[in-house]
Amino acid sequence: MSVGYVWRENQNGFVLDRSKVFYDWHLEDLREWNILLVHCPACKWIGEVYPSALQRRFRGHERIAGLQRGLKCGRCGNREGNHWQVYRIGRNR
Numbered sequence: 001m002s003v004g005y006v007w008r009e010n011q012n013g014f015v016l017d018r019s020k021v022f023y024d025w026h027l028e029d030l031r032e033w034n035i036l037l038v039h040c041p042a043c044k045w046i047g048e049v050y051p052s053a054l055q056r057r058f059r060g061h062e063r064i065a066g067l068q069r070g071l072k073c074g075r076c077g078n079r080e081g082n083h084w085q086v087y088r089i090g091r092n093r
Helices: 051-057 064-068
Strands: 005-010 013-021 034-039 046-049 083-088
Touching (some): 064 083
Antiparallel strands (some): 034 046
């Protein structure tokens, strides 16, 4: 299982938030100001996933890291090595 941290946005751009590591996060921990960026190592595609889409499909107590194993690239169909990062965007967007 990969360990990652959450990035949050401030006036200087994105900064690392080490208060909670990625594998501790559950779907119910995500809010509307979070966004997940999905990375495909095969075609280098980066996609956006909004928490509301995941929360409609999966139970709230699912670990985000556990869902990462089932990721499939929307561009090339790759299922190997895909990963995502959680970003905290400004609430006023």
